[in-house]
Amino acid sequence: MGSSPRRGAYRFLIAILLAFCIGIAFGYITSITATKDAASTIASWLKALGDIFVRLIRIVIPPLILFTIAAATSSIASARRLGRILAIMLFLYIITSTLAAFWGILGGVLFQPGIGVGLQPPKGYQPPTPPSGPDLLLSFFMPDFANLLTVSGSMTMIIFAIILGVATVFMGEPGRKIASMLSLLSTLMVKFVSVIMYYAPIAVFSYAGWLMISYGPAMLGAYAKFLGVQYGFTLFHFIAIYSIIVMLGGLNPIVYFKAQLTPFLIAFTTRSSAATLPFNMEAARKMGVPDEVFNITLPIGATVNMDGTALYQALSVLFISQLFGINLTSTQLGMVVMATLIGSVATAAIPGGGTIMLAYVLSVIGLPLEGVGIMMVIDPLADAIRTAVNASGDNACTILITKLIG
Numbered sequence: 001m002g003s004s005p006r007r008g009a010y011r012f013l014i015a016i017l018l019a020f021c022i023g024i025a026f027g028y029i030t031s032i033t034a035t036k037d038a039a040s041t042i043a044s045w046l047k048a049l050g051d052i053f054v055r056l057i058r059i060v061i062p063p064l065i066l067f068t069i070a071a072a073t074s075s076i077a078s079a080r081r082l083g084r085i086l087a088i089m090l091f092l093y094i095i096t097s098t099l100a101a102f103w104g105i106l107g108g109v110l111f112q113p114g115i116g117v118g119l120q121p122p123k124g125y126q127p128p129t130p131p132s133g134p135d136l137l138l139s140f141f142m143p144d145f146a147n148l149l150t151v152s153g154s155m156t157m158i159i160f161a162i163i164l165g166v167a168t169v170f171m172g173e174p175g176r177k178i179a180s181m182l183s184l185l186s187t188l189m190v191k192f193v194s195v196i197m198y199y200a201p202i203a204v205f206s207y208a209g210w211l212m213i214s215y216g217p218a219m220l221g222a223y224a225k226f227l228g229v230q231y232g233f234t235l236f237h238f239i240a241i242y243s244i245i246v247m248l249g250g251l252n253p254i255v256y257f258k259a260q261l262t263p264f265l266i267a268f269t270t271r272s273s274a275a276t277l278p279f280n281m282e283a284a285r286k287m288g289v290p291d292e293v294f295n296i297t298l299p300i301g302a303t304v305n306m307d308g309t310a311l312y313q314a315l316s317v318l319f320i321s322q323l324f325g326i327n328l329t330s331t332q333l334g335m336v337v338m339a340t341l342i343g344s345v346a347t348a349a350i351p352g353g354g355t356i357m358l359a360y361v362l363s364v365i366g367l368p369l370e371g372v373g374i375m376m377v378i379d380p381l382a383d384a385i386r387t388a389v390n391a392s393g394d395n396a397c398t399i400l401i402t403k404l405i406g
């Protein structure tokens with residue numbers, strides 16, 4: 001996209017923001033000037049244009065999960081000799097992301113940003129009856145390979161991808177070739193997503209227009225509330241939780257926040273943890289972390305540790321269920337934590353990656369996948385803060401890891 005990645009990212013951001021504003025204005029003007037019938041015809045065409053985007057995403061989810069997770073597993077597993085660092089790192093990444101997902105749920109339950117809009121679930125939508133006990137366990141393991149090729153088979157696809165990654169390591173030398181092919185294919189899928197992203201401005205325009213015609217200003221209020229809750233809880237996680245982690249790592253939090261300012265701002269504006277990696281490494285070096293530690297923890301962290309994304313995906317699930325008036329049971333809330341943990345690990349460190357992977361999280365909970373299109377409308381704003389915190393979390397954990405491994 002564009003001549004340089006950074007400039008391309010800005011152009012894309014501007015295109016999305018413009019599409020949002022024009023969509024809202026178009027929807028508003030249509031709703032006050034057109035007859036009721038004409039407005040509803042226009043709204044259904046706009047929705048169809050937005051749905052194309054959601055369908056393209058549904059198509060890419062199975063191969064995206066397969067290759068990104070298999071590639072990550074094969075590279076982590078092959079670094080087995082670094083067992084201790086990796087074990088501590090994964091433990092910390094899981095704890096912090098679980099906590100972040102919990103804040104997302106708490107924010108959704110306390111502030112209910114999606115209540116009162118009353119969106120209609122798509123035609124033919126049936127709220128799933130939550131499976132219990134053995135059924136829940138078996139739902140992770142689809143019976144046929146063909147099931148893995150649908151979004152609802154994503155959990156089994158993840159298990160398949162992890163086993164595939166481990167199997168490449170068991171193969172020894174020849175497996176390395178496959179591991180590097182998997183890593184190439186994973187890059188290919190990320191590029192595939194960036195091609196789909198060319199359509200995103202049209203989808204954002206269409207969904208913004210459709211929502212405005214169909215639900216009017218109530219939707220704008222809901223979006224504002226969502227962003228308020230997301231920014232509040234994400235910043236809380238950044239300031240409170242990372243202060244504690246850094247202090248446990250024996251560093252003054254002020255030193256951490258000062259060093260982290262540049263990566264935070266770079267991540268906020270580029271909305272890519274991958275693009276922020278060199279700046280995060282520089283900050284780690286400034287804080288006195290040895291190269292051999294951050295050379296492992298930061299690249300893996302940029303790919304798998306996304307606290308901001310976990311919080312965002314959990315909050316989005318509650319938001320979408322509230323928009324459609326679907327109540328979630330406590331079992332489903334428990335599943336939200338697990339699904340966002342996996343979803344954030346599987347999210348690519350690129351702009352919008354977390355909203356693409358939201359399709360997986362929604363399918364685990366059994367919510368309408370139209371939710372992805374609805375979240376896409378405000379994605380540039382939601383992505384900025386979650387990426388800034390994704391990147392900052394890697395460095396906070398790195399400081400504690402340095403202390404723990406002595």
Ligand code: ASP
Binds near residue numbers: 272347352387391
């Ligand atoms: N943009 C985020 C990142 O690069 C991923 C996401 O969209 O949540 O960390």
